[in-house]
Amino acid sequence: MIKKYKVIIGISTVFAILFAYLTLGTAGLVTYFVNKGLPNSALIADIKKVRLNPFTLSINVESVTLAHQSKQFLVIDELAVDLQWRQLIKGNLVVEQGTVNGGTLSAQWSENGLTFAGWDPTKSADSDTEAKSASESNVMLNNMRILAFNIDLAANTVHQWQIAELTLSNTLLNAKGVIGDVSLQSMLNNEEFALISSFKKTTEAVTLDIETMKAGVNIDALNQWLPETYKTAKGKFNTELSAKITQEDEQWHINLGKSSIKGSELSLPIEVNKQPTILKANKFQLTLDDSSIKWESPTQSLEGTLYSQASIEQLLWRQPESDDLIFSLEALNLQGSEIKLADPENIQLTFQNLLLSDGKVSQKSKVPETLSKNIVELKPLLTFHQIDFSNAAIDQSRVTFEEIVAKVDKVTLYKTKTNAIENLVLTNQKNEDNEKSITAEKETIVQTEGDDNTPENDKGAIALTINKLDISGDSHVILHDFTASEPVIQDIVLETLVVHDISSEKNAKPARFELLGHLDKRSMVKMEGEITPFEPAKTLKIKGEMKTVNLTQFSPYVVDIIGHKIKQGQLNAIINLTVDNNDISGKVATNIKAIALSPHIGQTHKVTSNHLVPLNVAIGQLTDSKGNITIDIPLTGHFDDPNFGLSGFVSLITTKALKRGARNYLMQTFVPYSNIISVAMMAGDSLFAINVDDLNYSAKQVPLADKQQKFADDVAKILTDKDHIQMTVCPVIGKADVQGEQRKGNLSPQQLAEVRQLGQQRLETFIDYLVDEKQVSHDRIVSCSTEIDLNSALGKLTFSLD
Structure with missing residues (x-):
């Protein structure tokens, strides 16, 4: 009996020692076998403590480290797993419960790729190791958790992934593939990264079912991996995503559930005309609804449909x-957006509504030198309250809007002799290579013209169609014009501007428009017609009227043309004009009220033998007692004239009306005397010359011949009818009145006296006829002394009206 007890005690002691060794003393043995199995001899593992329960097959490992060339990169504080005996006997590894509690993995990123303390996992030192055939065994993780584990990646900056909890459940790995569920709660670079998903990968297909994913990304942290153009991008994105992704037979299918991307403090560099610009947005949100995408890798084809809504707050685009x-916007809202993907060359976008709110377009921060003496600050080119785009369809060849409704606040233009729009930004081409490229491109287009029958504007052009454009809300168009003799500020108010059927397609029908506005508080401009805005050779039809337009504001334009300022005046006009191939033709029925012009500015007119009538004097004679002029004027010109704007148009019809009216008045005034008088414009159309014909004499003639008496009768009629006119008569001796050597100008004093006496005899005979025969008062006739002009063939009397 005692021997039996000794045997039992001995066996128990052996088992106790073996159990104690397995539970307490296996760290060194495990470390040895782990190091033997490492793929690189420079890798060294160290395990401080291992506890094994052989009955329950529970393993607890503490303080595990892995180093490369004595540089530690992996630390596991604690590892605990519960295995299944039965499955282990069958050759399967089944982890019923597993936990990694605490640890760190350190990695480095360089141009050569990812390494761990200098170890590159993609390169094995044991290159002679042959790949073994796939095992038929299974690895199952019923519940494997990783807690409080940190992953550090040292790149240009240090990236930290702090895993609070990562759970792999119902996971099976074998030669056929992998299947399982994953749940993740973590912080990536101090931003939330959470995931609940299931996955399945077989030799035939891959399926990833993301129930929910939340991820926050700071773009600054990713700059190292961005393209060079976008390395200065900044901002933050937060994504909430649900999706199902499958891959089978080289086709990828992505079905998106309700998903959203939110951004804040975004800054994106964009290059325009080889000039750097920055686009910023304070807030951004994109929401996707039940969308699907299919991608086929061999052909790189992309198909699918994306349904989305988007909004942006405080958008700012600067140079x-x-x-x-x-460009700046307070808000942007996109509703009912649908993107159809047929292939990379065929993407179609439609949306129900795009609303832009409180925007500015094009504002220079510094005043150009051409304006520095007159302007302290440049206003934006455009400010608006809302622009509403409805029912749009966009693809690679066409952009269509059913309706655009704009509530514009102001359009401000600064015009100088150098630039038509001084406050338009991004106009300077600083890069000479870019200019050469543009020139080369133009040359290429010229050289290839005629290679096919495709019209030039159809090659690669995007057609634009707007069914209705509606601008309303008392929009101010303010023009600061520094091209005239004096700076001009024009404030044109558009109450409504409606344009129908705008199209850039070749041979499209003209767009129809209606415009109602005013130039000041009491004036009115109303026009309607047709226009082809996209045709190189413009076609235009306009019918309209302008009422009670104050002309003094257009005086700087008029004075540059006719030399007279408009002191007062009001314009009323009925307009009917057409533009064909850029040539303007039409008629304007003009009524100018209470017009008064200043004397000629900056030029003194020298009175010659012709009677000169300044334009302001002619206008004064033309107007009625109230200073009114009514006249129809033909209108001609060219549409490409840079001055063919509203200001130029008003100035044009005003000056044409004044000139034509004055000329018509003078012509009508002197038409009964057209036998001896003609009217001509001169001195830049600011003077009218009233020319009285000369009365020629034959050699030595003094008495009046019948023809000369008829001339004298016409002169007498003028003086009788126009009792406010006086006439100056001057005798001139010609070459026929002298003989021989005297024609060379060699006249003695006696001979000079004789020829001058001849001139005076002609003058007295002519005046006697007017006074004695025609009863013209002698005090209305002014006499001149005789002149000798041997360059004139005949002697004569010259006349001028005063």
């Missing part, structure tokens, strides 16, 4: 070098 504003 950093000059700090010029290109």
Whole structure:
């Protein structure tokens, strides 16, 4: 009996020692076998403590480290797993419960790729190791958790992934593939990264079912991996995503559930005309609804439909070098968006509504030198309250809007002799290579013209169609014009501007428009017609009227043309004009009220033998007792004239009306005397010359011949009818009145006296006829002394009206 007890005690002691060794003393043995199995001899593992329960097959490992060339990169504080005996006997590894509690993995990123303390996992030192055939065994993780584990990646900056909890459940790995569920709660670079998903990968297909994913990304942290153009991008994105992704037979299918991307403090560099610009947005949100995408890798084809809504708050687009504003918006809202993907060359976008709110377009931060003496600050080119785009369809060849409704606040233009729009940014081409490229491109287009029958404007052009454009809300168009003799500020108010059927397609029907506005508080402009805005050779029809337009504001334009300022005046006009191939023709029925012009500015007119009538004097004679002029004027010109704007148009019809009216008045005044008088414009159309014909004499003639008496009768009629006119008569001796050597100008004093006496005899005979025969008062006739002009063939009397 005692021997039996000794045997039992001995066996128990052996088992106790073996159990104690397995539970307490296996760290060194495990470390040895782990190091033997490492793929690189420079890798060294170290395990401080291992506890094994052989009955329950529970393993607890503490303080595990892995180093490369003595540089530690992996630390596991604690590892605990519960295995299944039965499955282990069958050759399967089944982890019933597993936990990694605490640890760190350190990695480095360089141009050569990812390494761990200098170890590159993609390169094995044991290159002679042959790949073994796939095992038929299974690895199952019923519940494997990783807690409080940190992954550090040292790149240009240090990236930290702090895993609070990662759970792999119902996971099976074998030669056929992998299947399982994953749940993740973590912080990536101090931003939330959470995931609940299931996955399945077989030799035939891959399926990833993302129930929910939340991820926050700071773009600054990813700059190292961005393209060079976008390395200065900044901002933050937060994504909430649900999706099902499958891959089978080289086709990828992505079905998106309700998903959203939110951004804040975004800054994106964009290059325009080889000039750097920065686009910023304070807030951004994109929502996707039940969308699907299919991608086929061999052909790179993409198909699918994306349904989305989007909004942006405080959008700002600037040029950093000059700090010029290109575009700003307080808010953008996109509703009912649908993107159809047929292939990379065929993407179609439609949306129900795009609303832009409180925007500015094009504002220079510095005043150009051409304006520095007159302007302290440049206003934006455009400010608006809302622009509403409805029912749009966009693809690679066409952009269509059913309706655009705009509530514009102001359009401000600064015009100088150098630039038509001084406050338009991004106009300077600083890069000479870019200019050469543009020139080369133009040359290429010229050389290839005629290679096919495709019209030039159809090659690669995007057709634009707007069924209705509606601008309303008392929009101010303010023009600061520095091209005239004096700076001019025009404030044109558009109450409504409606344009129908705008199309850039070749041979499209003209667009129809209606415009109602005013130039000041009491004037009115109303026009309607047709226009082809996209045709190189413009076609235009306009019918309309202008009422009670104050002309004094257009005086700087008029004075540059006719030399007279408009002191007062009001314009009323009925307009009917057409533009065909850029040539303007039409008629304007003009009524100018209470017109008064100043004397000629900056020029003194020298009175010659012709009677000169300044334009302001002719207008004064033309107007009725109230200073009114009514006249129809033909209108001609060219549409490409840079001055063919509203100001130029008003100035044009005003000056044409004044000139034509004055000329018509003078012609009508002197038409009964057209036998001896003609009217001509001169001195830049600011003077009218009233020319009285000369009365020629034959050699030595003094008495009046019958023809000369008829001339004298016409002169007498003028003086009788126009009792406010006086006439100056001057005798001139010609070559026929002298003989021989005297024609060379060699006249003695006696001979000079004789020829001058001849001239005076002619003058007295002519005046006697007017006074004695025609009863013209002698005090209305002024006599001149005789002149000798041997360059004139005949002697004569010259006349001028005063």
